[in-house]
Amino acid sequence: MSATPRATGPAAGPRTTVGVAGAGRVGAVLGAGLREAGLPVVAASGRSAASAHRIARLLPGTPRVPVADVVRAADLVLFAVPDDALGPLVAHLAESGLFRPGQVVLHTSGAHGTGILHPAVARGAVPLAVHPAMTFTGHATDRDRLRAGVSFGVTAPEAARDLAESLVRAWHGRCEWIAPQHRALYHAGLAHGANHLVTLVNEALDQLRDAGVHHPEQVLSPLLHAALDNALAHGDAALTGPVSRGDAGTVAGHLAALAARSPASVPAYRELARRTADRAIAAGRLTPAAAAPLLDVLARRSPVGQRASTR
Numbered sequence: 001m002s003a004t005p006r007a008t009g010p011a012a013g014p015r016t017t018v019g020v021a022g023a024g025r026v027g028a029v030l031g032a033g034l035r036e037a038g039l040p041v042v043a044a045s046g047r048s049a050a051s052a053h054r055i056a057r058l059l060p061g062t063p064r065v066p067v068a069d070v071v072r073a074a075d076l077v078l079f080a081v082p083d084d085a086l087g088p089l090v091a092h093l094a095e096s097g098l099f100r101p102g103q104v105v106l107h108t109s110g111a112h113g114t115g116i117l118h119p120a121v122a123r124g125a126v127p128l129a130v131h132p133a134m135t136f137t138g139h140a141t142d143r144d145r146l147r148a149g150v151s152f153g154v155t156a157p158e159a160a161r162d163l164a165e166s167l168v169r170a171w172h173g174r175c176e177w178i179a180p181q182h183r184a185l186y187h188a189g190l191a192h193g194a195n196h197l198v199t200l201v202n203e204a205l206d207q208l209r210d211a212g213v214h215h216p217e218q219v220l221s222p223l224l225h226a227a228l229d230n231a232l233a234h235g236d237a238a239l240t241g242p243v244s245r246g247d248a249g250t251v252a253g254h255l256a257a258l259a260a261r262s263p264a265s266v267p268a269y270r271e272l273a274r275r276t277a278d279r280a281i282a283a284g285r286l287t288p289a290a291a292a293p294l295l296d297v298l299a300r301r302s303p304v305g306q307r308a309s310t311r
Contacts, residue, residue, distance in 0.1 A: 019074025020044040021067045024110050025138035027080030028054035037170035043073040071098040079107040087116050094119030104255050106231050110187035113155040113180035128164050129155040146171050153178045153186050235282035245275045248293035274298045
């Protein structure tokens, strides 16, 4: 890629030099993916011993240097740093006069669009927001997952769309174009679905252990895999269980058991059950009349009412 964008926008090529600003779990793996695609990675930054190890293992031979030297060395700088650190870091580097016209500045944050790169853009850099929708461990197995194909949430200026697509193809991925104003909503959907799923599963494992189940992961595994597959394939039609049936008595019993053994879980159960009921009603799986006793149970501050528990 020429360091200077042409009229049709910048384009990736084998002479493009890549720098990784933040060789954490994401940066080191994505840098390795670009190198595998033929782009030379000429510098990487990372202060921790873990980052040094990742560079040695995933980007062997790449100099580990301060982030300012990464920016000086590379035509394309891949910023893979925590969301809250990104803005101040880019602003500091811009104030130091390190960005140059035509240089490509790419960040991997899901929450931010290209606006956070404005200090670099003001000095002529080309901004890209390219977020891989996968969980990274920082190990070589992540490259196998990339090769299998994942989606990337991409925000880019019109002139840089071809560049963004070429980079995502280098990672064997596919682009999902996200408008700048929808970037936070996009990231919220991913965090709600993936991060909160981990919390939800671990809460369920704890409750099964409390119930005396010796191998809760074996009990839950087929149920959770089927539920996830069905939800992805069929949406709200995949809803099953007592809430989707309007079984107010069963839900009241759940709330009572949780209040006695795991009271911290009650608010989350109550809110998720209420949201599940809303979706079941909207999907026509539960009529408002049938849902009324259930919603009454969920609205109470005490976990169980006598009428609901004897239903």
